[in-house]
Amino acid sequence: MKRIFMILTIAMGLFANEFDLDPKNGAIENITMLKQTGIFDVKLNDNTPITGLDYDEESKKFLIATLKLELYTMDENLKGINGYLKSTKDWIIQMEDAVSACFYNGSIGMMSYNKTYQFFKHAPKQSEDEANKAWRYLLKGYEDYTLDFKDRYYTIRAKQQYILSWDYSKFYKEFFIATVPDDIKPSWSVASFSDSDNMLSTEFIPSLDETLAVKKDRNLDDYYITGMDASGEFIYLLSKQYSSILKLDLRTRKIIKAYGFSGLNDAHALAIKDGKFYIASKENGANKIAVFE
Template sequence: MSFFNEKNFDFVMATAVLLVLAIPVGIANIYLGYFIGEGPCTLCWWERIGMVVVGVAGILILRYGLKARYIAAVLFGAAYGIFMTLRQASFSLYRDVGMGFGGDIFGAHTYTWGILVYWVVVVAMGLMMLFAKDKVVSGDIARSDTRIKPLNAYSKFVIALSLFVILSNAVQALISAGIPPYSGKGDPERISLNNTWTSGVWKRFEQPFSFVGANVVEDPFIAGEPKDISVKFNSDPSAGAFTDVKPALSVKNSFPLPFETKGIFGKGVTSGLAYNAKNDTFGISNTEGGVYFTDANFKEIAHAIIDKPNGRNIKKAVASTFVGDMLVTTGFNKTTFAVKPAQNVDAYHEWRYFRESTGGLESAWKFDRPAILTIRAKKQYVLTLAKDPQSTYMYMITVPNERSKNLILIKVDSKDKMLSGETIVTSGLALKEKRDLKDYYVTAGDIVGGKFLAYSKNYNTLLVIDLADAKVVDAYAMPQIGDISGMAIKGGSIYALAHKDSKVNVVELNNPLAQ
């Protein structure tokens, strides 16, 4: 006699219905709802619906046997429920410890329990199918007729309790959400007989439909890359937001970059520029992971190409800065990596991290590529990275896109590579009527004397931003030298990498802040 006979199978199935529908939905409905007064949000209702579908399918299996249509209903209900619980949990799982929506049960919020419940449903159904070798149990799957099974007392109790919970949920839904065209709410009030019904949810259908939602934005403009973007640029400094812009910086010198930078598979364009005052050298990056160290005359000393596909995705490497002798580079998605000179390089680590190297270089952070997690700037990319020589902090500035327009100064501690602050950049200068800084598009910059000299491609303007209060305290017109991808300050000069006519030039400009 098989242990998993029809009697034992029915006991397991009834217990599953009890654990999936009656107990969790009952606790949420009766205890949290009627006793605590916690109002279910729209996603909560959808998650409960998934549990009801799974539970009702289990009841039908108890009554009519293990038929394919009921198995499908269980799995479809579980798939629907997993999607909804993951969707709701994604709003809170990234938050700090102890945070969440609504009350918790045994230390976990209801949507977190939902993930576990639905996962267990899928696993349990798989195990039941695997061990359902009893002829009567397995025979129901292939039956074309309907077999009405007798119910034992335990099954009747579970079914009665489950139907009561379903009815109670229907009453609670009517009280809190109402009848069509009224609907549930994302942030509901407590359960009450006071009428708070709303039909505002239907206004969402007026918004443009998108498969990707708000978390996908257009890639930023990258100097030298032949890619069109929706943002249109104006090269006239006087067309910007400031009522007054100081005269253009003078060009001291200009010459072609003596070598061609390359990234993985020989691809990419020259992007970031950094200066190391300690040993009078420059660092240059390529969008596809190439990093180059040069002398004061931009003659190559060493280079390496990181193993870009293996590890955190850095998208395109767009900006670099020196932290000591370490050249830190960021992708436009705020994911960073670092390379530094070294005397004794471990052969395995060199092979593991680099696709190509001239030698004498190593990954400063081994296999780590720290991602800078932001809050205000979450939906924006960056094209800049600069280290403040007077502190341990590095700074980035966001570029606007179709979903978020703010110019945000991001502060990162170079010691732990974590976010230390975010501030929306404001203007300390007079602005034209009904104008702001939201359309300035910063593609390069460097820091000196507590000021971030940030170049905006839109309006071809050099912004001087005070790091202490994130205010623009000066603005200079820039000469027409091409698309600037990187800037580095060396004494009385600003060195810029300018892309023009498919060539990269090093342009030396007068530093307006030089003493």
């Protein structure tokens, strides 16, 4: 089960040589190459790999998740840490390593590759008794945060597949995930869940729009989605394979545009701010975020 093992270790960059990082080798011919306009170190409490990234336009804050179930809120320049917590794995529903981060309705959330997710509310004025209760599910940050809700998504098509990406769409009022292929299912799919009851709304395999030039006998199967961002009516899917960002039109369920980038060896989280793509990657042992436009 080589593919599954890759999922568990992708964030640490152990399989960098397993991926083709050249955007030109993907299925799509007419890709739009992005220009890197900046790259910088992200200073966290330690060197745990960043696996999730999100940006909230209203609060002007970034949210970062790390592999070890940590959440950081940072300012819009990713220079200062505003908040921090570290979750346990085994309270109520089993979490595994965190692979994604998401803002939702004033709460901050993380998801593990087994589709279990949890959201926390900032509660800096809670009583000592409330903080002691929060210690059940928070190893760090229990003085300032409390659990909002925790659950697991249940899928049909993707029941035997893991996920590395997740985001909430204010436009559709739904959460989205994308799976990664494995030895059992060589293709990947996208699923959405209503924010009213967290139940499955749609689940589908994206196709390629007719306006794209597609290479003979090629399809989307070997793209490997490690991050996503819901922006307006579209979903942007980050693929470590072929260093690409795929623009998904949810109305047609088709990829309508493909962007390529270069210079990153372990791209695994995506956020959009001011029309620019922010991509997190572990480079030479350090957490980096590169900006492309």
